[in-house]
Amino acid sequence: MSGYATQIAAILIINVVAAYAAYMPLACGQLNLGIAGFMAIGAYTSAVLNGHGVPLGLSILGGACASTIAGLAVSIPVLRARGIYLTIATLAFSEVVAAVLLNVNALGGASGFVVNDHMSVAPMAAVMVLVLAAVVWLSSTRFGLCMTAVRNDGRGTAVFGVKVRRVEIAALTIGAGFAGVAGALYAHHFNYLEAQHFNVLLSTYAVLYALLGGLQTPVGPLIGALVFTLVPEFLRSTDQWRYVGFGVCIILLMLLRPEGLLTRRLIHDLPFRRRLA
Amino acid sequence: MKPLLFLHGITLTFGGLSVIDNLDIQVRKGSRCGLIGPNGAGKTTIFNLLSGVYRATAGEILLDDEPIDDVPLDRRIDLGIGRTFQNLRLMKHLTVLENIMLGQHRLVGSWARILAPLGGRWNRAWRDEAMEVAETLGLRDDVDRLAQGLSYGVQKRIEIARALVGRPRLLLLDEPAAGLNSSEREELVTVLASSLPRDTTVLIVEHDTGFVRTLCDHTVALNFGRKIAEGDPASVCGHPLVVEAYLGKDEPIYRNRPQPALSNEAAFQRNDNAA
The missing domain is CATH 3.40.50.300 (P-loop containing nucleotide triphosphate hydrolases)
Incomplete structure (x- = not known):
């Protein structure tokens, strides 16, 4: 694999995991724009642990745990807010994390932080498959059923005894954990971290992959991340017009597939669909 | 009494x-x-x-x-206490069977069962019970279909089935x-009575x-x-x-x-x- 293809594959894997970080709360109807903040926590924790001699695998696990704990700590107060206010709160959290990282000299501050161990594309792909398997499994359970129900009608779902707030907190926390994994993968593949990278654009793209791929199935974010990571690369030959082409693709998709590329209706219309019962 | x-x-x-x-x-x-x-x-x-x-x-x-x-x-x-709604509150992105199984949530209880796949061994008894109620309400042929787009009469029966599986x-x-026509209404009376x-x-x-x-x-x-x-x-x-x-x-x-x-x-x- 050429150097260019390797880098694209690595970015694709990180984007897919980040898309699932955005997907989990979105599956409950919560828009989390703090993905970049959770990614930064995962990335820096993993890098610091690795710098202190912790093996690579355990460092990544440590990064995921740190972002999961941060996700739980943030979701409890933040999920008291609804709609746009919740989104603003998560965005603010992300900005606070970036500002702290930028000003802590022990973490390199504005100069950045060098990460020791390198991770190649193959083990990164294995981690991505694990994340995908976890989301597919969660979606096939009653928890997945509750997430969809909460997204469709939160108050109506509560009537059946579903603890709506607990489901929302669990989804945001699990999503934060996935973001930590994405951040750790980024840290160990590129071996250099700077706080400015973890900005709102990173969160926006993660949300975009999940939304455009479709929230109705666990495969949607994978398709979304694949398409919208690779389309700008395919359009690279068009030089500066590639961003115009990318924008047009997004607009067309929103017009033609407003519920995302992959919907349950689409799957149900397939002749070989799997029966639940 | x-x-x-x-x-x-x-x-x-x-x-x-x-x-x-x-x-x-x-x-x-x-x-x-x-x-x-x-x-x-x-x-x-x-x-x-x-x-x-x-x-x-x-x-x-x-x-x-x-x-x-x-x-x-x-x-x-x-x-x-189980209920249905005057303005239907079905989960449009779930199938009929999934909508009905949502009504069992309070009975399922433990997180272990909540985290077990719906199509798996652990949920077989719950699935069979939901299928039984679906059959009683004449929904047997619709269980795999998405709730979105089904006729109003069918959606009404899904709501009743979802309330019934919670054993209220x-x-x-x-x-x-x-909102039902006269034949749908007569059918519903018969189904409910039984x-x-x-x-x-x-x-x-x-x-x-x-x-x-x-x-x-x-x-x-x-x-x-x-x-x-x-x-x-x-x-x-x-x-x-x-x-x-x-x-x-x-x-x-x-x-x-x-x-x-x-x-x-x-x-x-x-x-x-x-x-």
Whole structure:
């Protein structure tokens, strides 16, 4: 694999995991724009642990745990807010994390932080498959059923005894954990971290992959991340017009597939669909 | 027989507007009680009070002699209160079977079961039970279809099935026949008569008095948040106050109303004749 293809594959894997970080709360109807903040926590924790001699695998696990704990700590107060206010709160959290990282000299501050161990594309792909398997499994359970129900009608779902707030907190926390994994993968593949990278654009793209791929199935974010990571690369030959082409693709998709590329209706219309019962 | 449900002196006001006014209702265990009344009578409001959406301004609600006013919305189902909605609240992105299985949530309990795949061994008994209820309500062929896009009559039956799988002690059916054509309505009456468990107490809000007469053994009529009649369905449906609430009454002012003034043309004709 050429150097260019390797880098694209690595970015694709990180984007897919980040898309699932955005997907989990979105599956409950919560828009989390703090993905970049959770990614930064995962990335820096993993890098610091690795710098202190912790093996690579355990460092990544440590990064995921740190972002999961941060996700739980943030979701409890933040999920008291609804709609746009919740989104603003998560965005603010992300900005606070970036500002702290930028000003802590022990973490390199504005100069950045060098990460020791390198991770190649193959083990990164294995981690991505694990994340995908976890989301597919969660979606096939009653928890997945509750997430969809909460997204469709939160108050109506509560009537059946579903603890709506607990489901929302669990989804945001699990999503934060996935973001930590994405951040750790980024840290160990590129071996250099700077706080400015973890900005709102990173969160926006993660949300975009999940939304455009479709929230109705666990495969949607994978398709979304694949398409919208690779389309700008395919359009690279068009030089500066590639961003115009990318924008047009997004607009067309929103017009033609407003519920995302992959919907349950689409799957149900397939002749070989799997029966639940 | 002892009442399962006792609404005692219930009053509900929104600002200055009184929606329910000092209402007393008793529903016996195992009975089928119809709640009738014109639009705005407060029928659905009572359902919302029972399921915890609203909290009464005054009075108390007793379920099996236990006050339930302080029990929050998501805990009411733990008391065995199941309900359907007048405006359907199906999860459009879930299949019919998944929608029905959502109604079992309170019975499932542990996180281990919540995190077990729905199609797997751990959920087989729950799935079989949901399938059984679906079959009773004539939904066998639709279980794999998405709720979105199904006919209104089918969606109504999914809501009833979802409420029934929760094995409620008290089942609240909010206008189950509304929006159905006559054949769908007859079919639903037949299905409900055969599928409602005998030990489940049912409270039905309905406009269709024929529906209430067929299914219910007791009826309460409301108007403007007050009870105007109570008793067996036939006598309540024929009660003068109930008829008046639905159809209105003749006002004396209209009976003794003066003859309408002659039109210009008729007046001219009369003048011509006089001349």
